[in-house]
Structure formats: C-alpha cells, structure tokens
Amino acid sequence: MKNSKIFTENLYLHYGSKMALNNINLAIPEKKVTALIGPSGCGKSTYLRTLNRMNDLIDSVKIEGNISIDGINIYDKNIDVVNLRKKVGMVFQKSNPFAKSIFENVAYGPRINGISDKNQLTEIVEKALQNAAIWDEVKDRMNDSALGLSGGQQQRLCIARTLAVNPEIILMDEPASALDPISTSKIEELIVQLKENYTIVIVTHNMQQAARISDMTAFFYIGELIEYDKTKNIFTNPEKKQTEDYITGRFG
Amino acid sequence: MSLFKKKTIPDQSNGITFNKKKIRWDDFFAEKIIKGVAFLSIAIIVLIFFFVFREAIPIFTSNTLPTKVKSDSSLVSTTTPAANANQQETYGADNTTTAPKQETYGTVTKDNAPKQEQYGMQTNAEPKQEQYGVVTDDNPPKQEKKATKTEDKAPKQEQYGVQTNDEPKQEQYGVQTNDEPKQEQYGVQTAEDTANKIENKEIATENTSENKITEDNNKNALATLKSRDWQPVSDNPRYGLLPLLFGTLKVTIISMLFAAPLAIMAAIYTAIFANKRMKEIIKPAIEMLAGFPSVVIGFFALMVIASVLQSVFHYSYRLNAFVGGIAMGLAAIPVIFTIAEDALTSVPKTYYEASLALGASKWQTAFFVMLPAATPGIFAAILLGIGRVFGETMIALMATGNAALMGLNPFESVRTLAATIGAEMAEVVFGDTHYNVLFLIGSMLFIFTFALNAIAEFYVKGRLLKRIQGK
Numbered sequence: 205m206k207n208s209k210i211f212t213e214n215l216y217l218h219y220g221s222k223m224a225l226n227n228i229n230l231a232i233p234e235k236k237v238t239a240l241i242g243p244s245g246c247g248k249s250t251y252l253r254t255l256n257r258m259n260d261l262i263d264s265v266k267i268e269g270n271i272s273i274d275g276i277n278i279y280d281k282n283i284d285v286v287n288l289r290k291k292v293g294m295v296f297q298k299s300n301p302f303a304k305s306i307f308e309n310v311a312y313g314p315r316i317n318g319i320s321d322k323n324q325l326t327e328i329v330e331k332a333l334q335n336a337a338i339w340d341e342v343k344d345r346m347n348d349s350a351l352g353l354s355g356g357q358q359q360r361l362c363i364a365r366t367l368a369v370n371p372e373i374i375l376m377d378e379p380a381s382a383l384d385p386i387s388t389s390k391i392e393e394l395i396v397q398l399k400e401n402y403t404i405v406i407v408t409h410n411m412q413q414a415a416r417i418s419d420m421t422a423f424f425y426i427g428e429l430i431e432y433d434k435t436k437n438i439f440t441n442p443e444k445k446q447t448e449d450y451i452t453g454r455f456g
Numbered sequence: 457m458s459l460f461k462k463k464t465i466p467d468q469s470n471g472i473t474f475n476k477k478k479i480r481w482d483d484f485f486a487e488k489i490i491k492g493v494a495f496l497s498i499a500i501i502v503l504i505f506f507f508v509f510r511e512a513i514p515i516f517t518s519n520t521l522p523t524k525v526k527s528d529s530s531l532v533s534t535t536t537p538a539a540n541a542n543q544q545e546t547y548g549a550d551n552t553t554t555a556p557k558q559e560t561y562g563t564v565t566k567d568n569a570p571k572q573e574q575y576g577m578q579t580n581a582e583p584k585q586e587q588y589g590v591v592t593d594d595n596p597p598k599q600e601k602k603a604t605k606t607e608d609k610a611p612k613q614e615q616y617g618v619q620t621n622d623e624p625k626q627e628q629y630g631v632q633t634n635d636e637p638k639q640e641q642y643g644v645q646t647a648e649d650t651a652n653k654i655e656n657k658e659i660a661t662e663n664t665s666e667n668k669i670t671e672d673n674n675k676n677a678l679a680t681l682k683s684r685d686w687q688p689v690s691d692n693p694r695y696g697l698l699p700l701l702f703g704t705l706k707v708t709i710i711s712m713l714f715a716a717p718l719a720i721m722a723a724i725y726t727a728i729f730a731n732k733r734m735k736e737i738i739k740p741a742i743e744m745l746a747g748f749p750s751v752v753i754g755f756f757a758l759m760v761i762a763s764v765l766q767s768v769f770h771y772s773y774r775l776n777a778f779v780g781g782i783a784m785g786l787a788a789i790p791v792i793f794t795i796a797e798d799a800l801t802s803v804p805k806t807y808y809e810a811s812l813a814l815g816a817s818k819w820q821t822a823f824f825v826m827l828p829a830a831t832p833g834i835f836a837a838i839l840l841g842i843g844r845v846f847g848e849t850m851i852a853l854m855a856t857g858n859a860a861l862m863g864l865n866p867f868e869s870v871r872t873l874a875a876t877i878g879a880e881m882a883e884v885v886f887g888d889t890h891y892n893v894l895f896l897i898g899s900m901l902f903i904f905t906f907a908l909n910a911i912a913e914f915y916v917k918g919r920l921l922k923r924i925q926g927k
Contacts, residue, residue, distance in 0.1 A: 256813060263731060290815030300806035303829045313814040316824065349922075362810070369814050 209234040209373060209403045210255060215269035217250060217259070224250045226427040228269070232420070237395060237404045239418035239435065241411060243450070246424040248407050252375050255405065256292035257285050273373070290317070293371035297378040299358035301350035301365070306342050309350045309361060313369035328368055336364035337394050356387025363394065374398065376406040380413065392417050411451055415439050423447045505902050511895035515678055681893075686860035686871065688880065688890045695893045697900070699860035703777065703870030704846060707856060710781025710866055711788055711845045716838050718785075719792035723837075726793075727800035728808070728822050739797065746790035754854035757783030762855065771867035773857055778866045780856030784848050788841035795840055799833020800826055835916045839908050846908075847901060849878040873897050 210232040217225035225247045232238045240248040250259065257278065259265045271278050278288055301309050310329040319325055329346075333339040338360040342353070350361055359379055366374055376395070380388040395404060395417050408414050414421055415435060422432040423446075431438060431447045442448045449455055683696035726738050762779045765771075771778070803826050811821040827834065857869025858879060877894050884891045 258809065258813065261809070261812070286815055286817050289813055294810075294813035296806060296810060296813075298806060300804065300810045302807055302810070302825055312811070312816075312824065316814070316816045316820045365810075365814065 207234045208232060209273065210405075211270070211272045212251075213270040213272075215251075215254065215271060216267070217247075217254060218266045219262070220264040224427055225254075228429050230422060230429060230432060232403065232405060234403050235399055235401070236419040237399050237406060237417050238420040238422065239414035240405065240407045240422050240424060241409075241414050241450070242424035242430075243455070244409075245426075247427040248422075248424045249377055251424070252377055252405060252407050253294075255373070255375055256289050256294055257283075258294065260285065290369050291371055292373045292375060293366035293369055294375040295359070295362050295366055295377065295379050297381055299355060299362050299382070301353070301358050301361050303349070303351060305347045306350045306353070306361065307346040310365050310368045313365060317369065329364075332364040332368035333361075335367050335398070336360045337390065337397070338364060354387070356383050356390060359383060359387070359391060360394065363391075363398075367398075371402065373403045373405065376404065378407050378409060381409060388413070411439075423450065425450070505899065508895050508902060509899040512892055512899050514892045515681075515889065515896060681896075684862055686876070688893065689883075693890065695890070696860075697873075697893075697897065699862045700871055700873045700876055700897065701900075702862050703856070703860065704872040704874070706777045706866070706870055707781045707784060707852065707872055708842055708845045710777055711783075711785035712838065712842060714782055715785035715788040715841055715845075716792060719789045719837070719841070720796050720834060722789075723793050723796035723800055723834075724822050724827070727797050728826060729818065742790050742793050744790075745786070746794065748787070748790075750787055750848060750850040751854075753783055753787050754851040757786075757851060757855035769867065773867065773869050775855055775857035775869060776867045777856060777870040780852055780870070780872075781866075783851045783855045784845045787848060787851060788844045791844050792837045792841040795837035796830070796834050799830040799837065802833070803829045832916055836912055839912045843905050843908060846904060847874050848872075849874040853878050873901055 208231040210230075212228050212230040212232075215225055215228040216223070228251060230251075240252065242248050253259045254267065254271060255273075255278075259267065267279060269279075273288075273292065276283075302312065304312070307329055310332050311325045314325055314328050319328070330339065330343075333342060338357060341357060342361070350358065353361060359382075363374075363379070379395075380391045383391065392413060395406065398404060399419075406414075406418065418435045420432070421435040421438040423430045423438065423442075423444075425446055431442060431444045433443070438447060439451060442451065680694040681697055683694050684698055685694040685696045686699050687694045722738070722742060726735055730738060757779055758775070761783055762774050765779055765782070766774055769778070807825050807829055808821055811825040812818075816824070852872040852875035856872060856875065858871045858875060859869035860871040860876075861868050877897055880890070880894060884894060
C-alpha cells in the first residue's frame with residue numbers, strides 16, 4: 205500500500221521458548237483505524253505492544269523480523285526507545301491515570317518533554333482534553349484527583365494524556381472492554397474523530413466495535429495473521445473459513 | 457416460589473440443613489483469641505506507658521505523708537537527749553575530718569537555705585500544722601542541743617555562739633564565707649554536722665528529713681528541667697532536658713539525612729530497575745542488616761567509622777553527633793529500605809507502563825510517577841527509621857560522645873535521651889529524683905514516638921496525599 209505508516213515483515217516473537225507471533229506481515233495505513241481481532245491469547249495484544257517496544261519490559265521476550273515506522277526499523281540498535289514511545293502513544297485496557305490531579309495527569313507528558321511554562325502547559329492540557337471529548341466534564345475540577353473520575357472518564361483522560369504528547373500513532377489495547385455501553389460509545393465516537401489526525405491501531409474483542417469504527421481489520425489466530433483486509437470485506441465476505449467462523453460466533 | 461419451597465424440604469436435600477443455627481467452636485475461639493491478643497498488646501503498651509509515667513510523677517508533686525510525719529515529730533523530741541550524747545563524742549572528730557570539704561559544705565548549706573524558705577511559704581499558703589511542726593521540731597532540737605552543749609563543754613562556746621548566730625542567717629552564708637573564710641566555714645560545718653547527725657543517727661527523723669530532701673530535690677529538679685545543663689549527680693543537680701532533646705534531634709536529623717536518601721534510592725533501584733536475579737540478592741542482603749545487633753554497629757562506629765571520619769573531616773572530638781548519626785543511619789537504612797521497597801513494589805505496574813508509553817525515561821518514571829504514588833509508604837518508612845534512631849540506645853551510647861551540649865556544630869558531642877537512660881539507669885538511686893527524671897525521659901520517648909505515628913496518620917493521609925495526588 206502506498207500510504208502505509210507501519211510495515212511489519214516476517215515478525216517472530218517468543219516468550220522464552222513459547223512462540224507468540226509467527227511470521228506476521230502487515231502494513232498499517234496512515235490516518236486510518238486498524239482493528240486487530242481474534243480470540244484471547246492469539247497474539248494481537250503482543251503484536252500491538254511490539255509497535256512501541258513495550259515488550260522490551262519483559263525479560264524473556266525474543267523478537268526477530270522487521271517493524272518499520274515511516275521507513276525506519278524500530279528494532280534497530282540505534283533507536284531511541286524513549287522518543288519512539290513519544291511518537292507511538294498507547295492507551296491501555298485498564299484505565300490507569302496516575303495518582304495525581306487531572307491537570308497533572310495530562311501535563312505529565314509535556315512536562316517530561318521539557319515544557320515548564322505554566323501558560324503553555326495549560327494550553328496543551330486544555331487542547332488535549334478537548335480532543336479527548338472530556339473537557340466539559342472536568343474543566344471545573346482540574347485539581348481534583350484523577351482517581352475520582354468514573355471509568356469512562358478515566359479512559360478518556362488517558363487518551364487525553366496520550367494526545368498531550370502529540371504522537372502520530374495511537375495504540376489502543378481494548379480501550380472500552382471495561383466500560384459500560386454509554387462510555388463505550390463515547391470512546392468509539394472519539395476514535396472516529398481522532399483518525400483524522402492520528403493513525404490508530406486498536407485491539408478489540410468486540411466485533412461489532414471493530415465493524416463500526418475500523419477501516420482495516422486483521423484477524424489473528426494462535427500467533428498467526430489469518431486474514432487482513434478492509435473491514436467491509438472481512439465482515440461481509442471473508443476469504444478464509446476460520447475468519448468466517450470467528451466473526452459469525454462459531455468459536456472464540 | 458413453589459420450586460424454592462421444595463428445595464428446603466430436608467428429605468430431598470443431601471443431608472445439609474441450614475434451618476438451625478450451629479455454633480462453630482473453632483471459629484469462635486480463633487476469633488476470640490486473635491481479638492484477645494490484639495487487645496492485650498494494646499493493653500501492654502498502655503500499661504508500660506502508665507508505669508513509666510507513674511515513676512516520673514514525683515517530679516511534679518511533693519510526696520510528704522502527713523500521718524507519718526506526725527509520729528516522727530513526736531519521736532524527735534523523745535530521742536534528742538540520746539542523740540546529743542552521741543553528737544558530743546563525734547563532734548570533734550567530724551570537725552577534723554570534714555574540714556577539707558569547704559566548698560561542698562558551702563553548697564549544701566545553700567541547699568538548706570531555700571528549704572526553710574519553702575517551708576515558710578508552705579505554712580503561709582496552706583496551714584498544714586503537721587508539716588510546720590516538723591520543721592519547727594527539726595530546728596528546736598538543734599537549739600536545745602546547743603544549749604546543752606554549751607552547758608557541758610565550756611571551751612566550745614565560741615563555736616556554738618557562731619552556730620546560733622548563723623541559724624537565722626542561713627541565706628547569707630555565701631556572702632559571709634567570702635569575707636571571713638575560716639570562722640564562718642567552721643560555723644557552717646557545725647551547723648551541717650548537727651543536721652547530718654540528726655539525719656544519720658536518729659532513724660525516726662531520718663524519714664522526715666529524707667522526705668524533705670526528696671521533695672526539695674523534686675522541686676529543684678522541676679525548676680531545672682528547662683535549664684541547659686544535664687548534671688544529675690552534682691551536689692547541685694540540674695536536670696536540664698533541653699540538651700538531651702536537642703542532641704537526640706540533632707543525631708536523628710543527621711542520620712536521616714544520611715540514611716533516608718540512600719535507603720530510598722536503594723529501594724527505587726531494587727523495585728524498579730533491578731532485574732529479578734539482582735533483586736533476589738539485594739533485598740535479603742539489605743534486610744539482613746536490619747537483624748544486625750546494634751552493639752556491633754556501635755562498636756564498629758566507635759572503632760572504625762570515628763577514626764575514618766576524623767581523618768576525613770579533621771574534627772576535634774572523635775566521638776560526636778556526626779559519627780553517631782552515620783552509625784545510627786546504618787541501623788535505620790534496612791528499616792527504611794524494606795518499607796519503601798514494599799511501597800514502591802505495590803504501586804500498580806500500569807503506572808509504570810503508562811509513563812513509559814508516554815515517552816518518559818525510566819528515571820523520570822521512577823521519580824515523577826512511582827515515587828509520588830508510593831509517598832504514604834515512603835513517609836511511613838522514614839518515620840519508622842526516625843523511630844528506630846530516636847530510640848537507639850547502644851549506638852548512641854558508644855558513638856555520640858555523651859556530652860550534653862547544645863551547639864549547632866554537627867561535629868560536637870551530644871547526649872541522646874535514650875543513651876542517657878542507658879548510661880545512668882545502673883547507677884541511679886531507686887526512688888531518687890534522678891531516677892524519676894530518667895523515667896520522665898522514658899515517657900518523653902514514648903510520647904514522641906506516639907506523636908510521630910499520629911503525624912503519619914493524620915498529616916500524611918490527610919493533607920500531603922491530597923497535595924500530591926489531587927483532592
């Protein structure tokens with residue numbers, strides 16, 4: 205594809221002796237939502253975490269193959285992982301705001317990047333909160349603890365926190381799996397809005413969600429990429445039988 | 457509903473019935489025993505504090521017993537003739553033996569002088585006739601004795617004349633001795649001797665006079681508690697707690713400045729940076745230091761640290777607050793480390809991941825995310841460390857120099873509260889004022905530790921957390 209942001213070539217990943225990803229080849233388009241679906245333990249979250257090298261935190265992980273973002277191999281020796289993660293933000297399954305005030309949560313990213321001017325910080329925080337569609341709900345309680353927010357609000361705060369660092373790619377690991385339907389729909393709306401400016405890769409168990417919000421869908425099964433195509437094709441006319449079985453609910 | 461009813465019929469169930477309450481004795485006793493142990497430990501703490509504080513109470517109250525004194529005073533009058541006989545024999549000998557101790561007598565008579573004043577005040581304030589009686593009884597015998605003595609022994613008339621003249625002038629002794637040393641001191645001595653003899657030889661009066669002395673000492677002690685001198689065994693004892701408190705705080709601050717950063721850094725490294733194998737080595741190793749006998753650390757400080765630090769800093773007193781602080785810091789490090797490490801480890805892993813995913817470096821994550829999140833635990837760790845240092849006796853005794861000074865210089869010797877108890881408990885007279893003051897120090901240590909915990913509970917959990925983590 206021409207406008208691909210992330211290229212994955214012949215990616216193998218092992219946890220100790222156990223193979224978690226087996227020869228993954230995937231090209232993720234820029235400023236689109238790409239959904240990764242598949243049953244639990246199929247390697248989709250593992251794949252997502254290879255994209256900003258979060259798997260480095262686990263001692264036993266061995267990775268072979270290439271992942272390149274904008275043509276640069278992110279597993280090169282000279283890569284600065286800290287700056288890579290600034291470019292590739294991540295939203296986790298469980299909302300994890302820091303035990304700080306709402307303002308400090310969002311301001312944390314810019315602050316560690318060296319921005320200390322109060323006005324500039326306030327501006328960035330406000331913009332990030334507005335982009336994450338949570339500004340109206342928290343603008344009067346910026347100094348309250350972020351832990352006092354509801355689950356959905358916390359998750360949107362985490363998205364705002366990611367946006368404040370101004371990444372190009374946002375990885376989302378089941379961002380709505382622990383939320384109620386109303387919060388989920390808010391997050392989904394947000395994701396659709398965000399794809400105008402960001403490349404989004406989202407892992408989800410909810411196939412309706414994948415169908416609603418994503419442009420491309422990849423189906424993983426036991427560490428292998430079974431099928432990868434436009435979402436419309438996957439959900440209406442899958443090529444492989446395994447994909448069809450999974451999306452129709454016959455297994456998984 | 458019909459289905460529910462059917463199920464409760466015993467016949468159809470598998471023998472388990474729940475329609476009758478069954479007492480489970482094992483549960484019952486386990487609960488009671490655990491509860492008992494918990495309350496017992498609280499009770500023991502309260503009891504210890506109560507006991508310690510009770511021993512310190514006499515400083516604040518005078519403890520003369522009116523009924524006892526009454527009988528004593530009657531004895532005084534009856535036994536005086538016999539005492540006089542004894543006095544006469546030892547009188548001359550006492551003069552010669554006690555002659556060299558001029559200075560001490562001067563001070564003692566000074567002590568006696570306020571005594572009489574106080575009694576006078578007491579009688580003015582509360583008309584306790586019995587107590588007043590003691591005082592007057594005590595003084596008249598002397599005069600009686602003198603009267604008899606003057607009759608018996610003509611040659612010593614001069615002395616007695618001095619004595620009787622001196623009696624009312626007791627307050628002026630200090631001045632007088634300066635003017636005419638020999639005569640006046642002699643007079644003082646004789647006055648003292650008579651007093652001593654009454655105390656020593658008449659058992660009945662001994663009680664009353666001792667009561668007076670302890671009461672007196674207590675009052676003097678209470679007045680000197682706020683002074684800057686800790687001289688409990690001088691003839692004019694001063695029990696100034698300020699230098700002890702100051703010394704303790706000084707050592708505590710020095711040791712915390714040394715131990716807290718080290719221990720917290722070690723905890724951060726172990727909890728966040730170290731890999732699993734490293735962690736398995738570091739953690740038990742540092743924790744083993746906690747089981748180190750403090751006497752060994754004290755000995756090490758006394759022999760090694762003091763010399764090494766002296767060769768580095770070139771201070772004049774080999775044992776001082778700095779050496780003591782470093783040595784106690786060594787004892788406090790494992791305490792702080794263990795609690796801080798636990799606190800850091802219990803911070804959710806998601807915080808760490810979230811921070812890294814935002815592009816923070818490991819150190820930024822450790823300092824700006826993990827450390828604030830672990831603040832309550834870290835604070836508790838530091839407070840525990842302070843508690844350890846505050847109550848540390850052996851190291852303080854061996855390494856701080858034990859001089860009750862109040863300078864700001866960290867290289868000056870200090871005497872801590874705990875070391876004072878440790879050093880002086882063996883030589884103190886049971887029931888003495890000094891003894892009471894030591895117990896007062898004990899209860900001070902108690903109260904301070906209690907206050908520390910209270911601060912931890914209310915300040916940290918209330919305000920500090922809100923400021924760091926938002927409202």
